[in-house]
Amino acid sequence: MIETRETFCRFCHAACPIEVDVEFNAGAVTGAGAGAGARVETAVAVRGIPDDPLFEGYTCIKGRQLADQHHAPDRLRAPLRRDSHGTFQPTTSGDALDDIATRIGEIIARYGPRAVASYTGTGAFQNSISMPATVAFHAGIDSPSFYTSITIDQPAHLTARLRMGAWEAGWQNFRDADVLMAIGYNPLVSSYAPSGGLQGTNPFVTLRRAKARGMKLIVIDPRRSELATSADVWLQVKPGEDPTLLAGLINVILSERLHDIDFCNEWVAQLGELTAAVASFTPEVVSARCEVDADLVVEAARLFAAGPRGTAGTGTGPNMAPHSTLMEHLALTLNAICGRVNREGDRLESGSFLNPGDTRRAQVSAPSDPAPGTPHRVKGLKGMPGEMLTNVLAEEIMEPGEGRVRCLIVCGGNPVVAFPDQHKTIAAMRDLELLVVIDHRMTATAELAQYVLPPRLELERADVPTVMDRRFAAPYVSYTPAVLVPEGDLLSEWEVFAGIAARLGTKMPLAGGDLPLDGTANDEMMLDLAYGNSRMPMAEIRSKRSTIQEHLAITVMAATPGPHARFAVAPPDVIAELSVVSTEQTGAEVIDGFDPDSFPFRLISRRLKHVLNSLGRELPGLARVGTTNAAYMHPHDMAVIGVETGDLIEISSPSGSIIGVAESSDTIKRNVVSMAHSWGGSVTDEHVREHGSPTNRLCTVDSGYDPLNGMAVQSAIPVSIRRHEPVQPQPQPGRRVASP
Ligand SMILES: Nc1nc2c(c(=O)[nH]1)N[C@H]1C(S)=C(S)[C@@H](COP(=O)(O)OP(=O)(O)OC[C@H]3O[C@@H](n4cnc5c(=O)[nH]c(N)nc54)[C@H](O)[C@@H]3O)O[C@H]1N2
Ligand SMILES: Nc1nc2c(c(=O)[nH]1)N[C@H]1C(S)=C(S)[C@@H](COP(=O)(O)OP(=O)(O)OC[C@H]3O[C@@H](n4cnc5c(=O)[nH]c(N)nc54)[C@H](O)[C@@H]3O)O[C@H]1N2
Ligand code: SF4
Ligand SMILES: [Mo]
Secondary structure, three states: OOOEEEEEEEOEEEEEOEEEEEEEEOEEOOOOOOOEEEEEEEEEEEOOOOOOOOOOOOOOOOOHHHHHHHHOOOOOOOOEOOOOOOOEEOOOOOHHHHHHHHHHHHHHHHHHHHHHHEEOOHHOOOOOOOOHHHHHHHHHHHHOEEEEHHHHHHOHHHHHHHOOOEEOOOOOOOOOEEEEEEEEEHHHHHHOOOOOOOOOHHHHHHHHHHHHHOOEEEEEEEEEOOHHHOEEEEEOOOOHHHHHEEEEEEEEHHOOOOOHHHHHHHEOOOOOHHHHHHHHOOOOOOOOHOOOHHHHHHHHHHHHHHHHOOEEEEEHHHOOOHHHHHHHHHHHHHHOOOOOOOEEEEEEEOOOOOEEEOOOOEEEEEOOOOOOEEEOOOOOOOOOOOEEEOOOOOHHOOOOOOOOOOEEOOOOOOOHOOOHHHHHHHHHHHHHOEEEEEEEEEEOOOOOOOEEEOOOOOOOOOOOOOOOHHHOOOEEOOOEEEOOOOOOOOOOOOHHHHHHHHHHOOOOOOOOOEEEOOOOHHHHHHHHHOOOOOOHHHHHHHOOOEEEEEHHEEEEOOOOOOOOEEOOOHHHHHHHHHHHHHOOOOOOOOOOOOOOOOEEEEEEEEOOOOOOEEEOOOOOHHHHOOOOOOOOEOHHHHHHHHHHOOOEEEEEEEOOEEEEEEEOOOOOOOOEEEOOOOOOOOOOHHHHHOOOOHHHHHHHOOOOOOOOOOOOOOOOEEEEEEEOOOOOOOOOOOOOOOOO
């Protein structure tokens, strides 16, 4: 029999509604451990839902592979334990949890709770009850060593906001923006955008409608991205020079007095200091440094300032380049000086239904300590609110002394191909006393683990869209029950943490109360507890799923009477860093061992539609699009180096080398190579056409990192490129790359 069930996709964060055709043997016994006669369910088809009020049927190629993903022949179906010979042997979840809990108990007894760390990666962000359970587990054992992919992604969003102060009611909405400035993000591929940006909810149609109503689009990107193709002004910035460019835009706006003077008088502090600090960033200086036309810089500044509504926002590109917190600060400053905030009476675009029932006032929440978290033992860095910095995790593992991390639970992540400095990351993973990986695939990281615990995948669990809750382009309510009976000895992420906590005798405190650890908990109870303080109660969320609740949108309240805080647009460390930037020549000086002659190229990150970081290329329907992360280069650069599309090139940074497959694209700026991350494995060079290569091997955590949040340089990496002459000629057939 076949039944069609409605749910939403969780291959990525975007939560596109889908319907799934599920084939099952009618009359069979259902439920875990049902044994012989158990119900076997197979997802056979996945489609978008055309009459969904927000997404209007939109899905992407990844989501349409969910059936294959769930039933992939090599999907892990039972826990694996590495034996004394280093070989993985199947085991049961009960035995695995017993041993893991015993070893964690010993580690806590010997070294203290800080020695027990976890890393939540992108996979776990797609499960709304994973991170709350992980945080609750850490609270229960009193360990601050909670790490996530946020701190190797765009931590500057939070760091800059804390330092500058934030507008409680947020930046203006996208839906009625007159102008949008997109700085290094590309939602047509990534389905991801900063607040006020074009979100991943049916992005192509949404963009077309916005352009049709007259919205002007300014894109800052070293390549003509899918988004830049629709831009009114495209600034093809030299990678790593965004701080220079943004300082230049602010300079034009302030010197032509195009800013919102009334708003600044009331809400912006240090405007005089800011004006002085950006004065040297003239259009001519910016033009020379960023390699963009000076007139275009002026045009972009005037177009943005003209508004009257619409925001500037940044994505992964410049957030991974040098001076990332400064860059983000300058982007937020553009919004602040142009008064692009939601005012009293305005309604917020997304519903924030899963978040606590906060009031949003039209006022600045005061600037505060940008690094308020737990101090690290290395580099003098401090954590973010509630989490530590992933870029120093390898050192927290390797550095002897009190507080050293000895156990790591990797929850839906792949550090070996994702963390900057691959060699150091691998050494750290090997140095651990216990590495547990929760993943449904044997990844480059899982290969180094003592235990690999396969989770239930998305169709097999109840969920709400946590990442999108504050990003939906409308007050859209979403929830799904589990729509597929799982097969195998699988543990959802929360069940791993609850299983360990139960054995250790520690608690798991959640917003709605402690999670019962007696085996009675399930996904729905986890949702109730994890979102126990949500603005819309979970019961109501379940009953209103897939609807837009316009009348429940948050309306901005008046400011609290009395004295109020202001945006700090030019604190002393911003002025000092701007002055450093003004003396730099190339934006890459922050990397030790850099010199402009040896490293004339910049390697920039990008995302590919058919994979999600390291996930996807194992599925036949996605591998058909491409099996390597091609190194896209301008044809003239390729001619200079003497390579053609398909040739191998050696890409070297001051700290490492990889082999890439060259691919010609005239959308890329000269002296730039554009490549997706998280491909390849720990040793891949000889199979680069089949597996790609890990760009994180080119990154260092020893220099160039952000002084406040430790963010390493993962884009705009200075590199040299030359033709690779393999010792043995490589076979050509089978090479497939995606078109840019
Ligand atoms: N040089 C460079 N480095 C980068 C970046 C870059 O642009 N350039 N990007 C950075 C960014 S933004 C990020 S977010 C990180 C990515 O870093 P990670 O999040 O660590 O890497 P992913 O490859 O996304 O790993 C996700 C894993 O989750 C697994 N998974 C999928 N679904 C599930 C599930 O339901 N449950 C569980 N438990 N696992 C699941 C997948 O199989 C996959 O192995 O990389 C960062 N590194
Ligand atoms: N299909 C797909 N979707 C994804 C992912 C994926 O792997 N595949 N990953 C997910 C994750 S983990 C994240 S964090 C989001 C990220 O979402 P986005 O931030 O939108 O990521 P990208 O699509 O890589 O867009 C970054 C853009 O920045 C440009 N860029 C690179 N370096 C610089 C620079 O120095 N300056 C400027 N101005 N631009 C630069 C690149 O050319 C690229 O067009 O996407 C998510 N969505
Ligand atoms: S954008 Fe694609 S992968 Fe992401 S949720 Fe939508 S269909 Fe799934
Ligand atoms: Mo990310």
